[in-house]
């Protein structure tokens with residue numbers, strides 16, 4: 001990029017709307033560090049569309065930055081409940097388009113599992129509704145071993161035990177603690193903004209092209225095909 | 235004129251991703267991406283399929299609209315977006331996109347009513363709308379009769395369908411006749427070869443006993459059942475179904491009710507302008523019948539060209555332009571998508 005390494009600073013907007021925690025953060029990425037400058041998080045499963053844009057506006061205002069000062073955007077790709085998840089991704093994609101800056105996608109569970117993995121494998125989970133969880137398993141260094149997947153907590157726990165997992169983390173793990181039967185780590189409960197930026201930092205520093213920001217849906221749309229000649233009369 | 239406001243409009247309330255650009259009353263670009271083919275095999279719009287398609291389409295559709303209009307987001311004065319009514323998840327993609335564009339480009343955003351936008355789009359073809367006017371909005375999702383006093387601040391609902399939307403009735407009868415989805419254009423085409431007087435199908439809510447409570451309301455469910463009974467009786471008797479005659483007679487019954495009630499609303503309120511919008515306004519018989527009958531009463535019918543009648547971004551931009559010109563304040567950044575937005579709310 002022709003930038004002297006010691007001077008390299010990219011101001012990064014981070015958004016995640018894959019869980020009830022609607023998150024926006026402004027993060028500085030330098031050659032050697034990732035530092036969060038402003039952070040807004042509101043836990044409300046039903047108001048992603050209302051909350052996110054004002055929070056983006058607020059983190060910019062908190063640091064006195066203008067949108068044009070941003071150098072990259074990082075967005076949690078989910079998995080997560082579809083309607084809320086799309087809010088974060090469409091926000092990232094549209095802002096990236098206007099500003100002409102790359103937007104990078106990171107699996108939202110990675111931003112729970114990576115910071116939680118402290119030397120031992122861990123199961124990260126978020127709530128998938130319908131008595132299921134979105135989950136993935138991370139090794140002691142925070143690298144994803146299995147997932148992301150969606151399914152019953154008991155099935156996830158079974159796979160996790162086979163991988164010598166000793167703890168579970170994330171809101172989905174708390175919600176289904178009994179079914180999982182694993183010791184809980186309290187933090188992070190939701191995708192961590194600094195971790196999202198950290199997991200994209202190499203791409204940010206390299207000036208890599210942005211991602212298409214395709215959500216990790218993991219489930220097909222609910223849709224029942226109408227039979228070819230269904231009678232109109234009851 | 236260069237000093238008129240440059241407005242961007244975003245529409246995602248159903249299965250069309252639309253981005254339009256207007257300056258004043260002049261349409262500069264209208265880009266559209268449709269997921270209709272993905273819904274065809276289900277015989278109706280699947281909300282989650284529509285929402286996924288909007289997310290994929292919004293950025294490229296915006297790109298096409300800006301390129302065609304020869305402008306950038308920095309040139310735009312305001313961004314208007316359909317905030318309701320419509321499919322909740324689909325609306326939310328457009329509203330979040332509008333906010334993303336607004337925050338990044340530091341522009342005001344207007345969350346607007348989809349039905350009011352169907353009225354406003356006519357100004358792009360026929361200039362400022364004389365007020366008051368009567369508006370008939372008919373599509374697969376809505377059938378409404380409105381009194382438009384002040385398009386910038388609120389419209390008065392006079393009536394609406396009490397069961398199926400007009401476009402839904404077209405879809406269901408098309409399916410019954412073995413025609414593809416969406417049914418409107420296919421019924422229209424078949425009907426041209428048929429006799430509209432061949433079969434006397436019922437006209438819902440036009441009998442004297444219904445008019446007291448439902449003078450300006452519509453009902454298409456009885457008509458749908460009558461057509462189905464007629465066709466099934468034929469099939470049971472082993473006789474061929476005269477598709478063109480059924481299509482023409484069904485279409486005649488729908489148009490007869492729509493036009494009759496719309497003109498009644500004009501005459502009763504002493505109003506000389508009738509605007510017709512929504513996908514069903516593309517129906518050739520509806521346009522012809524409305525013009526013939528209105529002329530007898532000295533009423534002027536305004537119908538935009540078919541491409542502007544169906545859902546699109548230009549209509550949202552047209553309403554946004556009207557709001558900016560009228561000095562209406564923009565929406566707050568926490569504006570919600572409201573799937574049941576009432577007609578009395580033009581912008582939030």
Ligand SMILES: [Zn+2]
Nearest residue numbers: 352373512545
């Ligand atoms: Zn419509």
